[in-house]
Amino acid sequence: MKKNFYKIIIILFVVQFFILFYTFLKKDEEKSPLKIDSKTYRATGYDNRIKGVILHYTALNNEDSLRVLTKQKVSSHYLITDEKEVSIYSLVDDDKRAWHAGKSSFMGRSNLNDTTIGIEIVNPGSQSSKDGESNYIPYTEDQIEKIAHLLKYLIEKHNIEPRMVLGHSDIAPGRKKDPGPLFPWKDLYEEHGIGAWYDEIDKISFMNLETFSKLPIMDIKKEFQKYGYSMPETEVWDSQSIQVVRAFQLHFRPENINGEVDLETYAILKALNKKYE
Numbered sequence: 001m002k003k004n005f006y007k008i009i010i011i012l013f014v015v016q017f018f019i020l021f022y023t024f025l026k027k028d029e030e031k032s033p034l035k036i037d038s039k040t041y042r043a044t045g046y047d048n049r050i051k052g053v054i055l056h057y058t059a060l061n062n063e064d065s066l067r068v069l070t071k072q073k074v075s076s077h078y079l080i081t082d083e084k085e086v087s088i089y090s091l092v093d094d095d096k097r098a099w100h101a102g103k104s105s106f107m108g109r110s111n112l113n114d115t116t117i118g119i120e121i122v123n124p125g126s127q128s129s130k131d132g133e134s135n136y137i138p139y140t141e142d143q144i145e146k147i148a149h150l151l152k153y154l155i156e157k158h159n160i161e162p163r164m165v166l167g168h169s170d171i172a173p174g175r176k177k178d179p180g181p182l183f184p185w186k187d188l189y190e191e192h193g194i195g196a197w198y199d200e201i202d203k204i205s206f207m208n209l210e211t212f213s214k215l216p217i218m219d220i221k222k223e224f225q226k227y228g229y230s231m232p233e234t235e236v237w238d239s240q241s242i243q244v245v246r247a248f249q250l251h252f253r254p255e256n257i258n259g260e261v262d263l264e265t266y267a268i269l270k271a272l273n274k275k276y277e
């Protein structure tokens with residue numbers, strides 16, 4: 001009997017406590033002059049702030065990549081090391097700006113730190129050999145698998161269009177070469193449907209040397225601009241324009257990255273513009 005009495009007392013205490021707590025919360029709410037109603041009216045005109053993903057190589061080992069990306073003024077949203085048994089590291093939340101792109105532009109947008117997600121991959125980058133040639137080291141199979149999974153997740157989460165899955169070199173031609181000619185753009189497209197790639201049949205249809213040889217420089221340059229590259233509007237292939245061509249080749253024609261627009265480079269560009277209008 002006594003036991004039950006105590007039980008009732010305790011229950012009453014708890015109930016009383018919750019009533020007091022609720023009144024206190026309610027009062028606090030009523031006191032606040034800021035009232036936001038996000039239920040009654042909602043807009044239909046809006047889109048995502050994130051428009052693209054930019055791929056980089058760190059040109060550093062794991063330890064140095066982590067140190068630089070976490071302790072200095074450069075950063076990325078994600079880091080993929082070259083260690084097999086570790087996760088992909090998230091260093092900056094998607095809704096925050098990471099400082100990975102620098103001076104950059106693509107598809108009429110500049111300062112791409114504002115609107116893109118940056119992924120850094122541990123890879124040594126270009127190594128100059130004795131004869132002055134640039135040598136690149138392939139990405140590991142494990143890294144490629146991680147890149148594919150992460151890209152799929154980000155593309156779906158932020159509704160990113162194929163053309164906006166880009167390399168640092170695409171958005172900063174000349175200044176940047178990463179992720180380099182060994183980045184598997186073609187495989188990512190063919191095996192996982194990630195990013196943009198041309199159809200071979202379209203490329204072949206544009207391989208007409210006679211038409212190509214008669215084209216004014218500006219007509220060719222307009223095709224680069226149409227796809228999204230910041231191509232200078234000069235009537236010549238100056239060094240800045242050549243850098244843009246090289247950036248395009250690093251992405252879509254890695255077998256030849258000499259910066260010269262030959263028939264095949266032009267045909268690939270036309271095929272891309274046909275597919276991603």
Ligand SMILES: [Zn+2]
Binds near residue numbers: 057100176178
């Ligand atoms: Zn980079």
